[in-house]
Each structure stands twice: as structure tokens, then as C-alpha cells.
Amino acid sequence: MEVAPAPAPRSPTADRSSPKVARRRDELADAALTTLADLGYARTSLREIAANTDFSHGVLHYYFDDRLDLITHAVRRYNAVCVHRYDHVLAGAATAEQLLEGFSDALASTARAEAAQHRLWYDVRSQAMVEPALRADVLEIDATLSAMVWAVVARYAELSGTSPALGPDAVYACVDGAFQLGLLRHLCGDADAVDDLVTAVRALVPRLVSPAGPHLPAQPGR
Incomplete structure (x- = not known):
């Protein structure tokens, strides 16, 4: 009598819509970020991350398809925080000078x-030049960062009448x-x-606006 094969384990990808799975992926990515940042893209594998964290290789492999999935998720999570880091600067600046000082600081x-x-x-953005699997994620992350910088410069222009x-x-x-430099x-x-970065940004931003500059859209177009 033939024995029916055991059903294949459910793919974690199929469960990504589950809030519980999504929360667990976020927790694992956040916790692994320090190790990812220390090791860099080239030296990172799920086994290496498991060896440097409290998570087993099996747990990481269950919640992430591969190292690219984990790396991009962690970078997305970090950059989601970054793009809101300047919200209080935008909200609290009453003058162009205050905005520029707060942003550069x-x-x-x-x-x-x-x-x-x-x-x-x-590191990940550079790797996207040669790793096609990274490109869509990198472009999407870059677009959010670009929108954040544009919001600051557009607000600076508004406050300075340019x-x-x-x-x-x-x-x-x-x-x-x-x-980056x-x-x-x-x-x-x-x-x-x-300190030189602060000086450079405070000199750069005023050069990105002009009293006679063209009228440009308030949001980046991608």
C-alpha cells in the first residue's frame, strides 16, 4: 500500500499577510540590524547572523526567504525611522535659519x-548596481529618503521666500x-x-534655492 507523502511545510511567504508573522519579521530584523551593520553585505549570511544573535538559523530561515530578504527588510525598517527623524525640525522651525540649523544638527x-x-x-545601495534582486527595494528606499530631503529644502525655500x-x-x-562623504x-x-558636514550642509542648502528659480513640484516625481 502506498503511503501518501507528508504535506510540505507551509511557506512563510504565504503567511506574510498575518499580523503575527509581520510583527515577528519586524522584531527579528530590528534585532539583527546591529549584526548586519557590523558585518556588512558581503559577509552576511543567515548562519552568520544566527551565530551573532540569539536566533537560530532555522528561525531566521522560516521568517525570511534568504539573506537578501532579511537585509532589505532590516534596512527598510531602519530607513522608515530615518525619514521621520526630521519631522520635528520641519514642524518647529519658524525661520529658514532655524530649519537649516536643526536639519544640519x-x-x-x-x-x-x-x-x-x-x-x-x-553598502546595500552599492550592491544593487550588480545585484538585480536588490534594485527594486533600493530604489523604493531611496525614493523615501529623497522625499524627506526635498521636504526640508522645499520648506527652507518657503521660509526664505525663494x-x-x-x-x-x-x-x-x-x-x-x-x-556620504x-x-x-x-x-x-x-x-x-x-563638524565639516554641518558646515557643508549649511553652505549647500542656500545654494539649492534661488529668488528667481523655476517653480518646481512640491513632491519628488518618480
Whole structure:
């Protein structure tokens, strides 16, 4: 008599709509973020993460398809916090000068306190150039960061009675480039890197607006 094969275990992907599974994925990704940031993209595997956390390889493999799934989920979670980090600056600034001071100080604070997490983001974004599986996630994350920077610069323009002189993508490229360079110098041990970042951003943002600048959309277009 033939014995019917045992049913295959349910795929965790099929359960992703479950709030309980979604919460568990968030918890695991948040808890693994420090290890991911320390190891970087190239040295990260589910087994390596399991060896450096309190989670078994089986648990990680159940909730995540592979290391890319875990890495992108963790980076998404971190950047979801980042994009709201400047909300209080936007809400509390009564003048363009206050906004610029608050924004640049907040950038400096996160560069100092969360350098490893930012390094992971730039690592993953660079890998997306050669890893097709990362591209959609990276572009989506980048779009949220671009929208955050654009909101700051557009508000600065409003408070200063000017208009943005560049489009959203160019504005983001300028500010992000300054931040990435400052972060790299900071990671290399340059004691002046973060202070120089503040100086650079405070000089850069006023150059991104113009009294005679073109009228540009209030939100990035992707």
C-alpha cells in the first residue's frame, strides 16, 4: 500500500499577510540590524547572523526567504525611522535659519550615533548596481529618503521666500553626497568630519534655492 507523502511545510511567504508573522519579521530584523551593520553585505549570511544573535538559523530561515530578504527588510525598517527623524525640525522651525540649523544638527547626530547603520545602507545601495534582486527595494528606499530631503529644502525655500533651483533628484543627490562623504571621513577616523558636514550642509542648502528659480513640484516625481 502506498503511503501518501507528508504535506510540505507551509511557506512563510504565504503567511506574510498575518499580523503575527509581520510583527515577528519586524522584531527579528530590528534585532539583527546591529549584526548586519557590523558585518556588512558581503559577509552576511543567515548562519552568520544566527551565530551573532540569539536566533537560530532555522528561525531566521522560516521568517525570511534568504539573506537578501532579511537585509532589505532590516534596512527598510531602519530607513522608515530615518525619514521621520526630521519631522520635528520641519514642524518647529519658524525661520529658514532655524530649519537649516536643526536639519544640519540632526544629520550630524545620526552620523555620529548610527554610522554603522548608515554604512550598511550605502553598502546595500552599492550592491544593487550588480545585484538585480536588490534594485527594486533600493530604489523604493531611496525614493523615501529623497522625499524627506526635498521636504526640508522645499520648506527652507518657503521660509526664505525663494524657490528650489533644482529638481528633487538633484537636490537629494547634493545633500546625500555631502552626507556620504562626511560619513566616510568619520568612519576613517577623521575627527573633523562631522563638524565639516554641518558646515557643508549649511553652505549647500542656500545654494539649492534661488529668488528667481523655476517653480518646481512640491513632491519628488518618480
